[in-house]
Amino acid sequence: MNSNSEEPIDEAGVSRRSLFLRTGAAAIGTAALAGVAGCGDTTPVSESGGGSGGKGLLGDPTAGGPVDSAGIPLARRDYPVTLPRFQDPVSASAKPETGGVLKIYNYADYVNPDVLKAFGKQEGVEVKVTTFDNLDEAFSKLSTAGQEYDIIFSTPDQLSKLVGRKLLQPLNPDLIGNLQKNIWDEIQNPFYDVDSRYSVPYTVYTTGVGWRNDKVTIDPANLENGWDVMWDTTSQRGKVQLLDDKREALGMAMLHEGQPNINTESQAFVNSALAGLDTMDSKMRPKVQISAYETLPAGRITLAQLWSGDLLSGAINYMPKGTPASVMSYWYQSEGGPVFNDIITIAAASTKPVIAHRFLNYMMQPDVAYENFVGYTGYQQPQKSLNAAKLFDDGILPKGLSKAVVTQDAYATGNGFLTLTGEGEQIWDKAWSKFRAG
Amino acid sequence: MTNRRIWGFFAAPGMGWLLVFFVVAFYAVVSVGFGNVNTLYQPIPYWNPLDWNFGYMIEAIQSVLPGGQTWPVVVRTAIYIGAAITLSLLIGYPVAYYASRHAGRWRGLVVVLLILPFWISYIMRMYAWTNLLAPDGYGSKLLSALSIDSLLSSVGLLDGTDWLGGQGITVILALVYGYVPFMILPLFASLDRIDQRVIEAARDLGAPPESAFRRVILPLSKPGILAGLVLVALPMAGDYYTQTLMSASPATSMIGNTINDYIQGGPEKPLGAAMTMLLSAVLLMFMLYYLRTLRREQGEVAA
Numbered sequence: 001m002n003s004n005s006e007e008p009i010d011e012a013g014v015s016r017r018s019l020f021l022r023t024g025a026a027a028i029g030t031a032a033l034a035g036v037a038g039c040g041d042t043t044p045v046s047e048s049g050g051g052s053g054g055k056g057l058l059g060d061p062t063a064g065g066p067v068d069s070a071g072i073p074l075a076r077r078d079y080p081v082t083l084p085r086f087q088d089p090v091s092a093s094a095k096p097e098t099g100g101v102l103k104i105y106n107y108a109d110y111v112n113p114d115v116l117k118a119f120g121k122q123e124g125v126e127v128k129v130t131t132f133d134n135l136d137e138a139f140s141k142l143s144t145a146g147q148e149y150d151i152i153f154s155t156p157d158q159l160s161k162l163v164g165r166k167l168l169q170p171l172n173p174d175l176i177g178n179l180q181k182n183i184w185d186e187i188q189n190p191f192y193d194v195d196s197r198y199s200v201p202y203t204v205y206t207t208g209v210g211w212r213n214d215k216v217t218i219d220p221a222n223l224e225n226g227w228d229v230m231w232d233t234t235s236q237r238g239k240v241q242l243l244d245d246k247r248e249a250l251g252m253a254m255l256h257e258g259q260p261n262i263n264t265e266s267q268a269f270v271n272s273a274l275a276g277l278d279t280m281d282s283k284m285r286p287k288v289q290i291s292a293y294e295t296l297p298a299g300r301i302t303l304a305q306l307w308s309g310d311l312l313s314g315a316i317n318y319m320p321k322g323t324p325a326s327v328m329s330y331w332y333q334s335e336g337g338p339v340f341n342d343i344i345t346i347a348a349a350s351t352k353p354v355i356a357h358r359f360l361n362y363m364m365q366p367d368v369a370y371e372n373f374v375g376y377t378g379y380q381q382p383q384k385s386l387n388a389a390k391l392f393d394d395g396i397l398p399k400g401l402s403k404a405v406v407t408q409d410a411y412a413t414g415n416g417f418l419t420l421t422g423e424g425e426q427i428w429d430k431a432w433s434k435f436r437a438g
Numbered sequence: 439m440t441n442r443r444i445w446g447f448f449a450a451p452g453m454g455w456l457l458v459f460f461v462v463a464f465y466a467v468v469s470v471g472f473g474n475v476n477t478l479y480q481p482i483p484y485w486n487p488l489d490w491n492f493g494y495m496i497e498a499i500q501s502v503l504p505g506g507q508t509w510p511v512v513v514r515t516a517i518y519i520g521a522a523i524t525l526s527l528l529i530g531y532p533v534a535y536y537a538s539r540h541a542g543r544w545r546g547l548v549v550v551l552l553i554l555p556f557w558i559s560y561i562m563r564m565y566a567w568t569n570l571l572a573p574d575g576y577g578s579k580l581l582s583a584l585s586i587d588s589l590l591s592s593v594g595l596l597d598g599t600d601w602l603g604g605q606g607i608t609v610i611l612a613l614v615y616g617y618v619p620f621m622i623l624p625l626f627a628s629l630d631r632i633d634q635r636v637i638e639a640a641r642d643l644g645a646p647p648e649s650a651f652r653r654v655i656l657p658l659s660k661p662g663i664l665a666g667l668v669l670v671a672l673p674m675a676g677d678y679y680t681q682t683l684m685s686a687s688p689a690t691s692m693i694g695n696t697i698n699d700y701i702q703g704g705p706e707k708p709l710g711a712a713m714t715m716l717l718s719a720v721l722l723m724f725m726l727y728y729l730r731t732l733r734r735e736q737g738e739v740a741a
Contacts, residue, residue, distance in 0.1 A: 134703050429704040
């Protein structure tokens with residue numbers, strides 16, 4: 001196309017802007033190329049890498065079905081995707097690397113430091129965590145040369161893009177036996193990563209509504225449409241959190257309208273959700289944040305859209321002295337609401353692939369998962385042996401918050417924010433920046 | 439000659455520093471703004487001006503003009519900054535005037551007190567306010583006891599009584615609080631420089647105090663006023679965390695927040711870079727106006 005190309009994958013010119021901006025013949029060339037890119041057919045990874053898509057409603061991706069911005073078919077529950085491999089996983093007989101630093105890239109406060117310390121001690125390595133605020137930021141850094149990590153925490157909707165960008169290395173199942181042994185059956189062979197080629201599940205969560213029952217008497221469970229509380233509790237105007245996450249925020253507006261497909265790419269549905277958020281903004285004046293795990297216990301926020309794990313994290317770590325955790329309540333849409341999981345992966349650039357595998361396996365140990373959940377993060381891991389409901393009954397976790405438990409059934413039928421096509425992402429992003437402009 | 443060479447030698451590291459951390463960094467912003475994104479929506483900077491893609495810049499310009507998506511943010515930012523620098527001047531001038539001309543033996547102490555806020559980081563001071571202004575915080579209780587909140591509420595400047603519930607006025611006051619020392623210090627320096635004899639001369643020639651202030655002191659402190667206004671307006675224009683901490687509501691978002699949103703995530707990073715350039719261009723115009731006025735004033739003094 002022109003002299004700027006660094007790698008072929010970079011030059012597909014997704015920006016529609018370049019269509020009308022490169023002048024003259026170049027513009028025509030760009031338009032033609034971008035037309036192709038519009039179909040997402042940028043890299044034939046699914047063939048060269050030996051990945052495949054199953055049969056499903058979306059059709060066969062090689063025949064022009066929807067793909068993400070890295071050219072990998074969009075995984076859906078009814079359309080599992082096997083991610084392509086670009087290299088062999090590390091051998092099961094390889095010796096663990098010794099010494100040095102195991103570099104972890106994760107959200108802040110999203111793993112118990114004691115658990116990490118114990119792992120470092122056990123393996124004789126130093127464990128160092130670098131944190132990111134959001135996955136976009138993480139992605140930028142990972143794409144930059146010189147940012148080398150061993151372990152990357154992420155979400156399923158980002159996985160195919162990380163794989164397509166060759167930022168991850170495939171896993172050797174023999175080194176992560178705890179996946180089969182300890183993890184819920186539903187996530188052993190997930191639709192977003194058939195055969196768990198690249199990822200193991202980390203935590204499971206629901207997205208719902210948390211509120212201070214000492215300051216506001218509402219119960220979404222009694223309403224026909226529980227999400228109405230986020231629109232109609234005008235007494236709490238200004239003390240409301242809306243998640244600073246375009247998918248979660250707009251997705252909630254969709255669920256509120258009774259539009260169950262939170263992975264839609266329809267401009268009309270997204271516009272309608274945007275209008276819903278605008279209505280909510282004028283009535284409730286929400287703060288667009290992700291800090292309710294701290295502000296809800298402190299009482300600065302009284303009503304919040306938040307992740308179940310954030311609510312429990314608040315109950316475990318952030319209750320002010322003299323305020324019992326029972327002042328908080330939680331609700332989520334049990335049918336069709338967001339219930340999903342996060343993942344752990346190993347970076348392609350990792351210099352300690354064996355230790356990294358051992359870390360993944362370690363995180364799936366029941367005692368480690370328990371310590372991580374109850375002792376720090378508030379995020380439950382999908383462990384077969386964990387009876388989360390019992391933790392509430394026994395008072396290890398605050399009784400009133402038992403709705404923040406993610407059950408296997410809820411997970412199996414839950415909704416999730418999944419990968420969109422490049423065009424779809426732009427539609428959501430445009431709407432979100434419009435909302436943020438106020 | 440040797441003298442000049444020695445000073446050139448001393449200046450070199452600083453110039454090198456500025457070159458790397460300002461010029462090169464800004465050129466990176468320019469290259470991203472005139473660049474494109476790859477299939478994964480990561481920005482690809484176009485370093486060579488011949489390759490520049492002006493699409494994002496055109497979109498950014500359309501966005502900030504009337505009718506564009508960011509227009510309301512631009513208007514809001516202008517109102518907030520206008521109000522905040524006016525308040526800063528009204529608050530800062532008397533303080534600087536007192537400190538420079540009437541503090542007497544307390545002068546040194548007053549100056550130290552003015553610098554004191556810089557000992558604590560800006561973010562920490564803002565965090566303090568989020569606690570003070572929380573519904574059950576001491577600050578909001580006091581303001582409520584003095585009926586200030588209901589007063590502001592009745593004239594429509596405050597929506598309800600929750601200071602942190604997405605209120606424009608809270609953001610403005612926080613900006614004033616955060617940046618007012620930058621207003622006072624140049625004012626202090628400028629007022630301090632005014633020759634006492636000039637004021638005495640005005641008095642001797644029969645000017646009443648109010649007239650001496652209006653016709654002698656105020657004009658002579660104009661460079662200080664301008665410097666103060668520029669010094670507070672520039673950082674306010676790029677500020678985003680004050681809004682984030684004090685409100686976090688889209689209803690009060692400023693241009694810094696918009697740029698931050700674009701840069702932080704999503705496929706529109708070049709758009710954020712283009713807006714940064716636009717903002718810099720606007721600020722540069724103010725800066726040039728300031729420099730021109732300053733030169734004119736100095737010319738007058740010299741003549």
